[in-house]
Amino acid sequence: MEPQVISLSSEYSVTTEQAGKLLKLQRGILEQVALGVDYREILDALCKVAEEMVSDSLASIMIYDETGSFLTVLAAPSIPAEAVGALNGLVPSENAGSCGTAVHSNEPQYVVDTRTDHRWCDLQTFVDSFAIGACWSCPIKLEEGRAVGSFALSSFEKRTPSAFYKQLLETSAHIVGIILKLQQEEQLLRNLARYDVLTGLANRTLFNNKLSQALKRAEPQHSQLAVLILGLDGFRDINDTQGHDLGDRVLKWVAEKVQSELAETDFFARLGGDEFVILIEYLDEPLVIERLIRKIHAVFKQKIEVANLEFSLSTSIGVSFFPEDGQSAQELLRNAGTALHEAKESGRNCARIYNEKLTDIVRHRVDLVADMRTALINGDFILHYQPQFCQKSNKLLATEVLVRWQHAEKGLIPPDDFIPLAEQSGLINDLGLWIFTTACQQCKDWWDSGMPEFSLAINLSVKQLDAENIQKFKDILLGMEFPVHNLEVEVTEGLIMRQESLQELKKLEDFGVRISMDDFGTGHSSLAQLKHLPISKLKIDRSFIKDLETNENDKVIVKTIIAMGHSLGLKIVAEGVETVEQQGYLVKQGCDLIQGYLLSRPVPPEQLEALLVQV
Ligand SMILES: [Mg+2]
Numbered sequence: 001m002e003p004q005v006i007s008l009s010s011e012y013s014v015t016t017e018q019a020g021k022l023l024k025l026q027r028g029i030l031e032q033v034a035l036g037v038d039y040r041e042i043l044d045a046l047c048k049v050a051e052e053m054v055s056d057s058l059a060s061i062m063i064y065d066e067t068g069s070f071l072t073v074l075a076a077p078s079i080p081a082e083a084v085g086a087l088n089g090l091v092p093s094e095n096a097g098s099c100g101t102a103v104h105s106n107e108p109q110y111v112v113d114t115r116t117d118h119r120w121c122d123l124q125t126f127v128d129s130f131a132i133g134a135c136w137s138c139p140i141k142l143e144e145g146r147a148v149g150s151f152a153l154s155s156f157e158k159r160t161p162s163a164f165y166k167q168l169l170e171t172s173a174h175i176v177g178i179i180l181k182l183q184q185e186e187q188l189l190r191n192l193a194r195y196d197v198l199t200g201l202a203n204r205t206l207f208n209n210k211l212s213q214a215l216k217r218a219e220p221q222h223s224q225l226a227v228l229i230l231g232l233d234g235f236r237d238i239n240d241t242q243g244h245d246l247g248d249r250v251l252k253w254v255a256e257k258v259q260s261e262l263a264e265t266d267f268f269a270r271l272g273g274d275e276f277v278i279l280i281e282y283l284d285e286p287l288v289i290e291r292l293i294r295k296i297h298a299v300f301k302q303k304i305e306v307a308n309l310e311f312s313l314s315t316s317i318g319v320s321f322f323p324e325d326g327q328s329a330q331e332l333l334r335n336a337g338t339a340l341h342e343a344k345e346s347g348r349n350c351a352r353i354y355n356e357k358l359t360d361i362v363r364h365r366v367d368l369v370a371d372m373r374t375a376l377i378n379g380d381f382i383l384h385y386q387p388q389f390c391q392k393s394n395k396l397l398a399t400e401v402l403v404r405w406q407h408a409e410k411g412l413i414p415p416d417d418f419i420p421l422a423e424q425s426g427l428i429n430d431l432g433l434w435i436f437t438t439a440c441q442q443c444k445d446w447w448d449s450g451m452p453e454f455s456l457a458i459n460l461s462v463k464q465l466d467a468e469n470i471q472k473f474k475d476i477l478l479g480m481e482f483p484v485h486n487l488e489v490e491v492t493e494g495l496i497m498r499q500e501s502l503q504e505l506k507k508l509e510d511f512g513v514r515i516s517m518d519d520f521g522t523g524h525s526s527l528a529q530l531k532h533l534p535i536s537k538l539k540i541d542r543s544f545i546k547d548l549e550t551n552e553n554d555k556v557i558v559k560t561i562i563a564m565g566h567s568l569g570l571k572i573v574a575e576g577v578e579t580v581e582q583q584g585y586l587v588k589q590g591c592d593l594i595q596g597y598l599l600s601r602p603v604p605p606e607q608l609e610a611l612l613v614q615v
Pocket of ligand 1: 400459490518519
């Protein structure tokens, strides 16, 4: 019976038995791929299978080197090493033997006689040395593209390939293409695991490796190294307001600019988010770091131009040194992180060097925030009220509510010690709501029981002025039917100058709440700007009152603030009035309200009740 002829490709017709052999080969090799066998072993196995299918043949796989300029042998298990050596470096061209020509032309080349074929004319020495008679070669392609190499079968005799042999070559070349593609993808994955896709910098994993290796070198040589962590200040604002795409471009900008300031031996990586890290090895003297920090800060003095927008950004830097600040990669990174945290806390845009004391400070703060959370739950915060008296009638017209923390072990903690921390940790939202609710409820209860009314002044921090909090405040007031005309909020100059805060404050004002500017004179607002702001009260900062009896400048400033404030229709309060002389001067200038120890300290609720009853 004539064997049935089937077609595996459009070009060649092979018998069923031959097709079965090819499919078996394909399946066997791809199974090994699926099992995760090393790809070099698989390629060797493929060569051997092909050699078994073509008697007295030698299989070889060549691929382009990294530069893409010449071919090297990737697999040739049966070809002697000298021949492999002679083949390496073959430059693809029209006459570069079967393989070089196949790659150059991107087409199979079936050379039947190497001694007479023009494609082999330049390789006659090779033909003589290794007695090659015929050589058939097929290009290896990745996804139908340009040839990246060749799969070849050579023999010592002159030989014409049958359709089956041609099909075998093409099938083998195709399989090699699949394997190489998979290997490329694996490499890509390996790179992904070590490099940051956005900036192309090394990632945390690779940095950790590099740092560990550097420590192994540094230890026996007794050399110093430094780890610098950069944390971009205010980057989250850019992401939040301009979107992540733009934020990503800013990160790329930072990566490029900082990299350009580093020496070739410095290792730069992105830790994630807005944090970068630099490793400096073989440090002769710490001054190198000081200079580098200055260079990095200079980078951030430039305006960042991205997508036709300009941004200003700064960076805080934390530094740790080997061997002083840690022996392991983890320790050095952690301590540089601690120093970075400290730099951020000290006002950002600066650098801090780690030392043990720093850790204690940070630990203390972390503890305090945890305590604050517990205190909120346990009700360890209490409110005191500081009265403001009318300078004419001496009546109690207003009180500023002040929070105190009755700490179980540390005693009474003043607000200056925990409010900044509450702001940094975000706890201010919960604490602020508690103060707001408790104070409003307390006053409402007094008034409902027939006590005289007064203005309740509540301090608001910048962190509290967002749409969510403002809505909550309004809900609380509505919920308890609080007489809104009795409520004022105290905000600082810096806060009121922010456009977003101003918007939120206007919502409160529209609701009937009055706005009072706290600590006036310490910020940057001028009296001229005041008329554009939704305020009804000015509180002259205590620093102008302190030396009022003796300091002529302060006298002039206070007098001017009062006169100008009045001309704008504002009520003026003097804070921190402690002496009769200070009060005398303020009264003379027409200051409306007096607040300070002279007339009353901040008092607990029951004492305020007594004061109210006196009135
Ligand atoms: Mg205040």
